[in-house]
Amino acid sequence: MPVILDTSVFDSDILGESTPDPLRFGFRRKLSAHAGGSHHAPIAAEQIQPLAQRVLQQTTPPFNKRCLYVHIPFCRVRCTYCSFFEYASSQRLIDDYFAALMAELKFKASQPWTQAAPFQAVYIGGGTPTDLTAAQIKQLGTMIRRYFPLATDCELTLEGRINRFNDEMFDSALEGGFNRFSFGVQSFDTQVRRQAKRLDDREVVLKRISELAATDQAPIVIDLLYGLPYQSIDVWLHDLDDFLDSGAHGVDLYQLIEMGNTPMGKMVEQGRLPEPADTITKASMFEIGVDYMAKHHLRRLSVNHWARDNRERSCYNSLAKTTAEVLPLGAGAGGNVGGYGFMQHRKLERYMDDVNQQHFPLAMMVKSSSHAMINTTIKAGFDRGVVVAKELDKQAGWPLFSYCLPLFQRWQKNGFVTLEQHGNHRYLNLTLAGQFWSVTLAQALIQVVTTAISKGQP
């Protein structure tokens, strides 16, 4: 029999508050963007190159599902709220970077590991990949398809924004083989957009998204943020209406995360911008968004992603968040292959130097901890809105779900989850409040499990 978890030692950071309104008041502390938690062992600098080489020589089945992530770290203008911004787009810099990226692409594609099994999903993310030229976008897609073994239904996503994404760009991307497009819209509202330094006004964005979706060439998916300065509840409702009217095939609803050191933070401090929404307001905006999608019969793929039809599958996101391996390409890209985490150099000069010398452009490599897969399963479950007992137990190799039951029961009492059992299948379902606090709950569970394992329990 497993040892039972003692919840009396946990405070409200783990258990949440007992309140009649857990959606708005369930946790006191602010959310961070991602659930962290894994304890990884860094590899010594001098061992990184030989080890990466060894890992990418491996060709022994069984293989995990695999994805390719390509990073384009440029943006024409920095949005005030964004903490992902790295380099301002300049054609010369982009051209030099692109040449290095093509060299890295061929080098990584030639590794035995790469050729050993098909890739299910490719994601070109940033930054703003649509700041590449039409010819570069086409070449990038063409090269990936020429050099990498891709599954026949492989999803190839190009991320970016609609600014300057004209017909020539779209056609080139399609010719390159991209079959899914993810555009950051954030808000359609012109005042919100201008204050956030987004390019183009509402009419331009709405018209372009509608045109692209109407071509029916590929799923067009958009990101919306809630909680931006000037984005009142009324504006939010209009944003949701605009999404629906645009005909886009899918949408992500992300709450604004306030990171230190963004231009927005400084502008608010100096009184040049009103405060963004507080957590309580964002919780209400989340509730409105969830209700809206249900009312309009959109299919929910995760706690914050919806699809209009079954053309939008969001393969990369669901694979990369679970057991898939991710091969990284480009400066600042991260991934995981063969039980190791890879983080590539962010600095362009360092990245290009390494690539030119046929080195792996790695800034860091870590050995994933033995319970990394448990953490991944927890994060993936909370992102999907349900933790499946059998999946968690399988990753742990012991009845971890049962061990955690006292915590789950407290969460159930506090309104974050419901526990369900059908036959011998058990599920931890997130309530609306649980969905809003899903990252916080995942972090709490990872902390509890990590502590238990480090103490040798059960």
Ligand SMILES: C[S@@+](CC[C@H](N)C(=O)[O-])C[C@H]1O[C@@H](n2cnc3c(N)ncnc32)[C@H](O)[C@@H]1O
């Ligand atoms: C790294 S951006 C790339 C997309 C593209 N460059 C754009 O601007 O539309 C990917 C997504 O991250 C999200 N994001 C950026 N800053 C964020 C923040 N402070 N809080 C929450 N989400 C944020 C936005 O929704 C954005 O679409």
Ligand code: SF4
């Ligand atoms: S939201 Fe997109 S375009 Fe804006 S700074 Fe961030 S990555 Fe760049």
